[in-house]
Amino acid sequence: MKGPNVLRIVAALVAAMAAMPANAQTYPDHPVKIVLPFGAGGVADVSSRIIADKLGERLGQRFVIENMPGAGGISAAQTVLAAPPNGYTLGLVTNGTAISAALFNRLPFDPTVDFEMISTLASFDLVFAVNAASPYKTLVDFVTAAKVSPGKLNVGTVNIGGTQNLGAELLKSAAGIDVQVVPFRNSPEIVVGLLRDDVQMMVDFPAAVKGQVDDGKLRLLATSGPKRSPSMPNLVTAAEGGVKGYEVTSWNGMFAPRGTPSSIIALINATLREVLALPDVKQRLLELGIEARPSSPEELMALFKADVRKWDKVIINAGIEKK
Numbered sequence: 001m002k003g004p005n006v007l008r009i010v011a012a013l014v015a016a017m018a019a020m021p022a023n024a025q026t027y028p029d030h031p032v033k034i035v036l037p038f039g040a041g042g043v044a045d046v047s048s049r050i051i052a053d054k055l056g057e058r059l060g061q062r063f064v065i066e067n068m069p070g071a072g073g074i075s076a077a078q079t080v081l082a083a084p085p086n087g088y089t090l091g092l093v094t095n096g097t098a099i100s101a102a103l104f105n106r107l108p109f110d111p112t113v114d115f116e117m118i119s120t121l122a123s124f125d126l127v128f129a130v131n132a133a134s135p136y137k138t139l140v141d142f143v144t145a146a147k148v149s150p151g152k153l154n155v156g157t158v159n160i161g162g163t164q165n166l167g168a169e170l171l172k173s174a175a176g177i178d179v180q181v182v183p184f185r186n187s188p189e190i191v192v193g194l195l196r197d198d199v200q201m202m203v204d205f206p207a208a209v210k211g212q213v214d215d216g217k218l219r220l221l222a223t224s225g226p227k228r229s230p231s232m233p234n235l236v237t238a239a240e241g242g243v244k245g246y247e248v249t250s251w252n253g254m255f256a257p258r259g260t261p262s263s264i265i266a267l268i269n270a271t272l273r274e275v276l277a278l279p280d281v282k283q284r285l286l287e288l289g290i291e292a293r294p295s296s297p298e299e300l301m302a303l304f305k306a307d308v309r310k311w312d313k314v315i316i317n318a319g320i321e322k323k
Contacts (some may be wrong), residue, residue, distance in 0.1 A: 037073030072100035098307035206289030
């Protein structure tokens, strides 16, 4: 090969290698938006803001939260996917997104194709709560009572198809009990129903019942995760409490539109790992009842696909009509 040709090839390779990390070297040079499929003030919103502030400190630009609540997180995801794939519009993907993928016959996008997964952020469990004055001291007590009186006990959750609602449906099948799962508009209404004995147990996230538990009005029976939560180390899991094989773990993570440069994905992933390892961040998240948990993009996609399969079975078994 002649000298000039070699020089041209070497020059091209050098240019290509220089271009590859360029995105990461200059990113971000203006604020980054993170779109949440939830309203302000909830656990997902508060925890995302904690993480966003730390990302901004490390990367030198503001990471701004935009709340876009809506059915199944569809509108929020569409907003992210409609943005240029340059790393300046990111989204929150959750186990709720996986439920939507199982619940809807057709979504206007395919998360397994259109989402560039970045990393999980945190995981958190459901809790089973009863009125502190109820006779149920353990989850086994409740399950036993449900078997003695089929169809007589009510379990309160939020809207049909939500994690809490499907978590209650999964409890029915895993424990082999006949109870009525009663949907409410929001968590405070379930608490009122529980205190009035309209429902005999509720399934929700820890933050929804923390105030009443701290005040002694409600009692926690178990948590839904595969292991005890670091924020509630004395609370048994459902499996420990007698419902073998029961496990529900909620999670959230971050994604970008398909086509976002891999260098930017890698940079955000690495920075998230640093942020989620910070003692103050881990502690603040634990106070919200959630555990900091980063991952690789591949691990997040595998988790997402596994949850779609899991919740598809629960939806079918519960007789919930797909949309």
